Amino acid sequence: MSYASTGLKIDGVRISLNGRELLAVDHLINPKEVLTIMGPSGSGKSTLLAYIGGFLDPAFEAEGDVYCSDMNITLVKPQQRRAGLLFQDPLLFPHMSVGGNLVFAMPADIQPKAERRSQAEQALTDVGLDGFFERDPDTLSGGQKARVALARVLISRPAFLLLDEPFSKLDADRRAQMRELVFENAKRRSLPVLLVTHDREDALAANGTIIEVGSQTAGQ
Numbered sequence: 001m002s003y004a005s006t007g008l009k010i011d012g013v014r015i016s017l018n019g020r021e022l023l024a025v026d027h028l029i030n031p032k033e034v035l036t037i038m039g040p041s042g043s044g045k046s047t048l049l050a051y052i053g054g055f056l057d058p059a060f061e062a063e064g065d066v067y068c069s070d071m072n073i074t075l076v077k078p079q080q081r082r083a084g085l086l087f088q089d090p091l092l093f094p095h096m097s098v099g100g101n102l103v104f105a106m107p108a109d110i111q112p113k114a115e116r117r118s119q120a121e122q123a124l125t126d127v128g129l130d131g132f133f134e135r136d137p138d139t140l141s142g143g144q145k146a147r148v149a150l151a152r153v154l155i156s157r158p159a160f161l162l163l164d165e166p167f168s169k170l171d172a173d174r175r176a177q178m179r180e181l182v183f184e185n186a187k188r189r190s191l192p193v194l195l196v197t198h199d200r201e202d203a204l205a206a207n208g209t210i211i212e213v214g215s216q217t218a219g220q
């Protein structure tokens with residue numbers, strides 16, 4: 001089932017802070033494509049993701065629209081935008097099992113309980129974590145936690161992915177594996193992906209369009 005038939009359109013988006021423009025982006029990300037925004041610290045990359053995800057801090061001024069599958073979502077509540085977010089930190093709920101983290105993120109229409117469990121188990125298998133359902137997140141390695149975070153995002157049936165430096169805390173081997181897993185899964189689900197990163201290798205691995213923003217630290 002595809003929720004992103006015509007992609008994610010960033011239509012004339014400009015974000016400023018204290019009257020000074022931080023960044024401007026105008027781009028259509030088609031399903032299966034990755035747009036990478038590269039730029040130094042402070043150039044507004046995370047702020048752009050916050051605008052698209054619907055959680056921009058009111059300290060910023062923003063204009064422009066965001067469309068998902070031709071629907072203008074600029075004013076839609078964050079929880080209804082169907083954004084799949086992955087950050088530098090996996091942010092797993094520590095008081096739930098790995099499987100509990102996934103089941104919590106699932107759309108409510110997946111029923112009954114046994115079906116929820118079975119889909120969560122399959123999602124874990126898809127990211128190479130077969131048999132991890134009952135595990136305590138605190139007992140996992142950084143790379144394993146990152147995989148759980150990916151499985152949790154995918155199981156929430158996002159319409160697009162917003163990735164904020166999701167590979168930066170992983171060592172080189174795990175980083176390469178995780179990149180492959182993320183981009184492969186996004187393609188398989190026909191998702192448009194917006195990635196922000198400092199890392200040129202991340203940008204090249206994404207194999208899509210790269211936009212460079214802010215040649216110097218902005219906001220100072």
Ligand SMILES: Nc1ncnc2c1ncn2[C@@H]1O[C@H](COP(=O)(O)OP(=O)(O)OP(=O)(O)O)[C@@H](O)[C@H]1O
Nearest residue numbers: 017040041042043044045046047048057059218219
């Ligand atoms: N809530 C806020 N209120 C005011 N200024 C903010 C707020 N959040 C961030 N900023 C400033 O806005 C600018 C852009 O921040 P942002 O986090 O988007 O940059 P970034 O490119 O993602 O940086 P990094 O790569 O370090 O994460 C920075 O100068 C930052 O100090």
